[in-house]
Amino acid sequence: MTSSKEPNKMADIVNEQREKLNKLVSFFPKFKRNEYANYNLLLDFIQDNEELQIYTVPTLKEATGLQNDGELIDLVRYFGGGHSRLFSIHYCYYVGTDFLRINEDEFQNYLKESIEPVDENGNEIEDFDPRNLSFYCLINYKE
Incomplete structure (x- = not known):
């Protein structure tokens, strides 16, 4: 059974990432709307599947709906980079x-x-x- 602290921790992590993403969009208005949607889809997936420990390429494609490897790598780089550091x-x-x-x-x-x-x-x-x-x-x- 999952303790009540763990979902809150994941929710806090995801909310922090949403704030960072929203700041990015405000600084870079040319950030494509569909990219923003894909990034949010990933955050939704993470929050809904908090027990998931590893995110493989098929899992990331399922979470985001992306099939283009280049776009998927860009998304992962954002969430693994200095601004986000989620991954x-x-x-x-x-x-x-x-x-x-x-x-x-x-x-x-x-x-x-x-x-x-x-x-x-x-x-x-x-x-x-x-x-x-x-x-x-x-x-x-x-x-």
């Missing part, structure tokens, strides 16, 4: 049912310049397949 973003490469951790720079270099990433230990990834390159997010809880 801790972890980049990875799936190998079967397991995964290798990779650094953000490696992930970005592949997206921008198609440079095959290495794992966090600097090891080359055998038989690299870009479809296995991914990320997941964890919520940063303030204690």
Whole structure:
């Protein structure tokens, strides 16, 4: 059973994020209305699914309705960036049912310049397949 403090904590986290998002919109009026809606959909999803610990790409797509990977990455970067810090973003490469951790720079270099990433230990990834390159997010809880 969930204690009454936990839902309030999640509600507080989500409300704080909504305030930050609204400030962003007031400073950058060109922030697209549909992007703002997608960001709010994610916050609604987080508040409605407070037991969820990990946000994978399929979960994020379900929460936001976004199918475009670029738009999804932009959304995740906002919530993982300095202004928001809602998410801790972890980049990875799936190998079967397991995964290798990779650094953000490696992930970005592949997206921008198609440079095959290495794992966090600097090891080359055998038989690299870009479809296995991914990320997941964890919520940063303030204690």
